[in-house]
């Protein structure tokens with residue numbers, strides 16, 4: 100084999116991922132004077148952020164002057180079952196209004212109030228109408244705005260380039276190894292600061308709203324580089340994914356349908372959510388249909404409809420209805436807006452949903468109810484970072500957005516993701532740039548040996564030649580394992596079984612081989628993604644086994660109650676070298692959750 | 708309910724290629740991308756195809772299906788002639804990389820040339836006061852998912868490689884229209900879009916509008932409007948001056 104040659108690029112800051120968090124980080128780093136590169140493995144503007152529908156949560160107070168950061172903070176913490184990193188939740192609530200206005204400054208066109216301000220919509224778990232939005236395509240607006248801003252600033256974008264490894268010099272980040280999807284050639288970035296903004300992990304489940312890119316690359320890269328993951332057991336199942344036809348099973352149906360008046364019904368036509376209001380939210384949830392319906396226009400004197408409970412509650416309730424035999428023909432329940440709002444209203448507020456059901460399911464949502472069911476949507480767990488700076492344990496390694504952990508606790512509220520991307524993307528970019536400045540001339544260096552090893556590993560699937568294992572088949576088995584055994588309801592024996600199956604898949608994954616060469620070869624690409632998906636799935640399973648309680652998105656059938664002890668514990672995962680010098684193994688440990696200072700803790704108590 | 712579906716997929720690279728036939732099991736409700744994925748997973752692991760969302764939202768999976776430019780993830784198998792093979796070829800206007808993947812960098816280069824949104828002196832700093840009726844027109848154009856299907860069908864560049872140098876294409880005409888109609892944008896890009904971005908080459912055949920998966924009225928609402936504004940601006944500097952000064956929100960309540 101001829102000696103590999105690499106393209107070399109020196110940068111101050113390399114951002115991996117070009118969704119909301121990555122683009123915002125890059126804009127900030129570049130503004131701070133750092134020579135910045137964005138690496139994205141698709142074309143620019145295609146990242147998963149584009150699929151976000153509902154809106155960006157920010158206490159702008161445009162419709163409800165009573166709203167402010169304190170209420171948003173409280174809603175976020177309570178939605179996360181108080182397991183959130185309080186400091187992140189505080190920064191998020193305080194800074195998201197400015198981040199939204201910044202998008203407007205850069206050309207975003209949000210829907211307007213009658214007074215010409217940014218309009219805000221209702222969403223689950225938010226006390227006031229809080230989500231800045233553009234119809235039901237807010238993610239597209241956000242990504243275009245940021246993409247256009249990044250392009251206007253002249254930031255270098257490397258499209259269709261996939262990162263395989265982070266490279267270090269001692270403890271510190273030294274750079275990144277990546278390959279061009281088009282040519283299969285390797286590229287080395289010499290860069291003392293790297294921002295992970297790689298998004299989620301949903302592609303390890305069979306029914307998911309996530310795109311192919313959500314393979315947990317950033318989570319796996321961080322682990323392998325020596326950073327820790329936090330609370331990986333918290334995987335959010337969005338209550339409303341399409342269930343039929345099979346081809347689109349899992350595809351997201353925005354929460355805005357409920358925010359704009361849609362309700363859930365079972366096969367008997369009953370609004371069943373009134374039967375599932377948990378103690379924790381009783382005081383703030385309507386207990387009659389009349390009160391619930393009045394709330395849309397009068398929030399001061401009425402409580403929120405139970406359809407707008409946080410997502411974990413709604414998803415579990417739907418699951419119970421289906422299990423009790425009151426589901427819809429294709430194994431979901433009904434989401435009905437047709438009987439509650441006019442066709443004009445629906446088409447204006449939910450144009451993509453109208454289009455999506457019409458085109459893909461032959462359903463006219465202005466005339467009939469939709470069939471929906473839970474779909475794997477978001478991981479609250481992620482890289483453990485410092486709340487203010489987003490730096491991980493590894494000097495030079497930053498993480499922002501879905502790949503970072505802590506902000507959302509045990510369950511994320513709808514709308515808090517897009518704001519998270521902006522708030523912490525900006526912070527990661529700022530602090531990555533200032534870290535690089537502080538280094539002066541003493542920059543870390545990439546070692547040739549590390550590089551050779553990383554390249555060898557990446558090329559392995561192309562070289563075994565025997566086609567022993569098909570990466571697509573392994574991927575499918577992994578998806579079935581996670582779906583069936585580490586899904587929305589969990590139990591010890593099943594998680595144990597999943598851990599066994601994942602280990603077996605990991606062994607088989609070393610024998611994956613693919614046809615074809617290095618030029619734009621999806622079989623090869625999947626083989627490399629697979630190793631990340633397996634590692635991250637293992638992390639989820641280990642954490643799920645460890646947390647012996649039910650809280651937020653993590654529901655254990657064998658531990659159905661929330662346990663105050665676990666309310667003080669984070670579960671931390673690291674890759675540790677085996678004592679016998681063998682391959683590093685994932686190890687878990689419990690770690691005390693930081694306590695909110697009294698003035699913030701006070702906000703969390705009592706009624707409003 | 709599964710049945711056998713024959714796919715004829717163009718495979719090859721810049722040096723040439725040919726159709727390969729795959730017979731895959733297909734099911735009710737599936738889209739073309741499902742069938743392509745099936746072929747890829749079971750018969751052609753290295754079949755190159757772009758996609759991300761499989762929901763018509765990212766604009767990655769554009770191809771020509773039975774000769775018509777479309778999104779593979781939004782084309783139901785049931786909408787195609789039943790019992791006949793489905794032929795899939797890459798976008799013709801852009802150079803082939805491999806199989807169904809083309810080099811669309813032309814578009815990203817054009818994007819770099821767009822002079823960015825620039826707030827007016829009256830409202831330099833967000834929050835801007837802007838009314839729904841005034842943002843609505845630009846919002847239509849911001850639905851664009853950058854699938855490049857309109858760029859692919861526009862005859863100005865589809866059959867004339869030499870025009871690419873002088874021509875931004877329909878996707879960017881809607882971008883210029885969007886900025887021109889933004890209630891709080893101060894820049895005048897009319898001459899630039901006419902003289903440098905080649906608006907004059909467009910002869911309003913409307914092929915772009917026909918293929919747009921977002922149903923954006925590219926020609927009627929963007930290109931024709933833009934052409935009229937260019938004419939106004941060129942021949943009537945007074946109109947141009949007053950248009951810029953006119954407060955936008957006065958009429959909108």
Ligand code: SF4
Pocket residue numbers: 860861862863876877908909910911912913914915916926930
């Ligand atoms: S209307 Fe103009 S831009 Fe559209 S396809 Fe025809 S020539 Fe091209």
Ligand code: SF4
Pocket residue numbers: 766850851852853854855856857858877878881915918919920921922923925
């Ligand atoms: S205008 Fe329509 S056809 Fe053209 S790129 Fe945008 S979405 Fe695609």
Ligand code: FES
Pocket residue numbers: 757758759760761762763764765766767768769778779780781
């Ligand atoms: S895959 Fe996103 S539009 Fe088809």
